[in-house]
Amino acid sequence: MFHVLGIDAGGTKTVCLLADDQGQVIAESRRAGANLQAVGELEVEKVLHEVMDEAIGKRAIVPAAICLGIAGVDRPDDSAVVDGIMRRIGYKARVIVVNDALVALEAGAPGQAGVVVVSGTGSISYGRDGRGRAARSGGWGYVLGDEGSGYWIGRAALRAVLREADRRGPATLLSVMLLEHFRVSQAQGLIHEVYNTNLKPAAIGALAQCVQSAFSQGDQVAIGILRGAADELEASALSVARRLELIGESFVFILAGGIFRAVPWLEQELERRLPLSAPRSRVRLLDREPATGAVAIALQEARGGAVIPAYIN
Secondary structure, three states, X not given: OOEEEEEEXXXXXXXXXXXXXXXXXXXXXXXXXXXXXXXXXXXXHHHHHHHHHHHHOOOOOXXXXXXXXXXXXXXHHHHHHHHHHHHHHOOXXXXXXXXXXXXXXXXXXXXXXXXXXXXXXXXXXXXXXXXXXXEEEEOOOOOOOOXXXXXXXXXXXXXXXXXXXXXXXOOOHHHHHXXXXXXXXXXXXXXXXXXXXXXXXXXXXXXXXXXXXXXXXXOHXXXXXXXXXXXXXXXXXXXXXXXXXXXXXXXXXXXXXOHHHHOHHHHHHHHHHHHHHOOOEEEEEOOXXXXXXXXXXXXXXXXXXXXXXXXXX
């Protein structure tokens, strides 16, 4: 018998699963998010070290393989940083580091062609076909992109509140909701909360729940924000499907990430929209931990080598 570790490191949380050679999970540990762009190298190393140590505990286990799914590893500079972190942590195991979107896709559609649409604190669409090819759209980080993500929705809500305060935007229920959320009496108080408290992207992403609440009450500003988020996620998903020539084929769209639970309308809207452009596709919400996909890839690596799809242009 051998054991593996599967890790999903996202912007909001990091989950590590210890599993046996049959894929049976025997321990789980959780920590805060470990997004390299959001929290930095030292914090990522701290979180990964703690989450792996806790999963193994006092067991006399040396993992045969470790799969880490983490954002940004498709870029050479970030990949080198993460590889260095894993070497410093020091487990003598075969380590494979992949994009966290691949981990989510493997969890939802094991070994299958498909496209995963991830919307959490950040956003990305990632897909693979049956010929060993992969494509991605988005995943540029909260400054340059992450359209349709929790951060994107939360920032749009903050901007809507400020526009109302300036009398250059419509009235919105979001003003009362966000002022209450931050416990400030007027919009000017948001400047301190956002800039002076070093508010992390995940904290702004949490505002998406306020947008869902205002949307449910018929607030037109919130409706516009969520429709814009759906537009962005739909465009991202279809970009990947088209580049992989999946349109017209039978395949699955997997919806993953906390925003689809915090904002259930987005799930329903993408389930309606995506099959209109890809008539033979199915849309399914990921109903298990993405880290189970990392376990599956770690098992493949331990048994002779995981095959990671190669990106096309």
